[in-house]
Amino acid sequence: MGDLLDVENISISFTQYTKGLNQRDLRVINDLTLNIEEGEILAVLGSSGSGKSLLAHAIMGILPENAHLSGKIKFKGNELTEKDKEELRGSKMSFIPQSVNFLDPLMKISDQAIGNCKSDEERREKRIKQREIFEHYNLGPEVDEMYPHQLSGGMARRVLVSTALLSDPELVIADEPTPGLDEKTVEETLNHFRHMKEDNIGVLLITHDIHAALDVADRIGIFYSGYVIEIAQTKDFSGDGENLLHPYTKALYNALPANGFNLVKGHQPLHGEIRNGCPFYDRCEMKFDRCKNERPQLIDIGDKKVRCFKYEEGA
Ligand SMILES: Nc1ncnc2c1ncn2[C@@H]1O[C@H](COP(=O)(O)OP(=O)(O)OP(=O)(O)O)[C@@H](O)[C@H]1O
Numbered sequence: 001m002g003d004l005l006d007v008e009n010i011s012i013s014f015t016q017y018t019k020g021l022n023q024r025d026l027r028v029i030n031d032l033t034l035n036i037e038e039g040e041i042l043a044v045l046g047s048s049g050s051g052k053s054l055l056a057h058a059i060m061g062i063l064p065e066n067a068h069l070s071g072k073i074k075f076k077g078n079e080l081t082e083k084d085k086e087e088l089r090g091s092k093m094s095f096i097p098q099s100v101n102f103l104d105p106l107m108k109i110s111d112q113a114i115g116n117c118k119s120d121e122e123r124r125e126k127r128i129k130q131r132e133i134f135e136h137y138n139l140g141p142e143v144d145e146m147y148p149h150q151l152s153g154g155m156a157r158r159v160l161v162s163t164a165l166l167s168d169p170e171l172v173i174a175d176e177p178t179p180g181l182d183e184k185t186v187e188e189t190l191n192h193f194r195h196m197k198e199d200n201i202g203v204l205l206i207t208h209d210i211h212a213a214l215d216v217a218d219r220i221g222i223f224y225s226g227y228v229i230e231i232a233q234t235k236d237f238s239g240d241g242e243n244l245l246h247p248y249t250k251a252l253y254n255a256l257p258a259n260g261f262n263l264v265k266g267h268q269p270l271h272g273e274i275r276n277g278c279p280f281y282d283r284c285e286m287k288f289d290r291c292k293n294e295r296p297q298l299i300d301i302g303d304k305k306v307r308c309f310k311y312e313e314g315a
């Protein structure tokens with residue numbers, strides 16, 4: 001197995017206009033590093049506003065125009081330009097969007113699944129393939145002629161998943177594929193990801209549903225205020241959480257109903273609120289002097305990564 005995707009030290013900021021014509025840079029993703037191997041599911045878990053969607057958009061090359069991106073994004077070892085991303089998008093890299101509103105309300109389902117084609121020949125071939133994949137996802141021929149408002153929530157979700165698979169992708173990025181779905185449809189959706197893994201597709205599964213992440217992922221990356229603060233093995237979310245490294249990850253795990261709901265006090269700082277020091281400083285029960293003014297780096301600890309001084313040599 002090799003690395004399919006490498007995200008290396010990316011930062012994203014927006015120019016914000018304050019009083020008068022003053023500008024300031026608002027950093028929303030900071031020095032973010034992660035990788036996905038072929039056939040691996042990496043879940044990215046984080047509360048609202050932690051930067052999950054922006055990460056997806058940066059990889060797919062669909063950030064808004066006023067966003068500044070730095071750092072490297074590599075696909076199979078090759079650094080991607082925005083033009084490369086455009087070529088890979090909808091072919092080797094597919095996106096399952098957060099909302100079914102992504103579907104065009106005025107276009108028939110099969111037409112939007114197939115998309116633009118260069119020739120009639122290509123259109124015919126794609127239509128055959130589309131039908132096969134739709135069939136596989138239990139979407140009968142009648143669905144082809146439907147418009148988005150005629151689909152149930154579960155059907156719409158299956159349309160998005162099958163559309164993403166139409167191009168034989170090697171990497172699928174799914175942004176919050178489960179909210180608002182009933183339990184059965186959630187399980188069905190997670191099964192789709194298991195099948196992708198069996199087909200050796202790498203999956204980045206963005207979610208704030210820790211149960212979904214624990215159910216299907218091989219590893220879990222934890223986001224906090226635009227930082228990756230830990231990348232853990234899924235199996236480490238067990239027992240008393242003694243194999244988890246970062247105090248926030250441990251707190252998340254302890255907050256699961258099965259572990260007694262020990263919520264960590266306080267809130268995730270907004271961008272611009274973290275001046276110096278560790279982003280988790282205000283809420284951390286293990287903080288010490290160094291954490292106040294110095295920012296910890298993401299370091300490797302065996303097969304996981306953590307951003308916390310406690311794990312640095314000599315700490
Ligand atoms: N176009 C933009 N201009 C300025 N700030 C933005 C823009 N888009 C996103 N942000 C900010 O970047 C931060 C991260 O946004 P993002 O959408 O990635 O969060 P998220 O983790 O996906 O949240 P959610 O779980 O609610 O989907 C947020 O604080 C958001 O306000």
Ligand code: SF4
Nearest residue numbers: 278284287291308309
């Ligand atoms: S670096 Fe310090 S404040 Fe941050 S999580 Fe580790 S111990 Fe807590």
Ligand SMILES: [Mg+2]
Nearest residue numbers: 052053054098
């Ligand atoms: Mg989002």
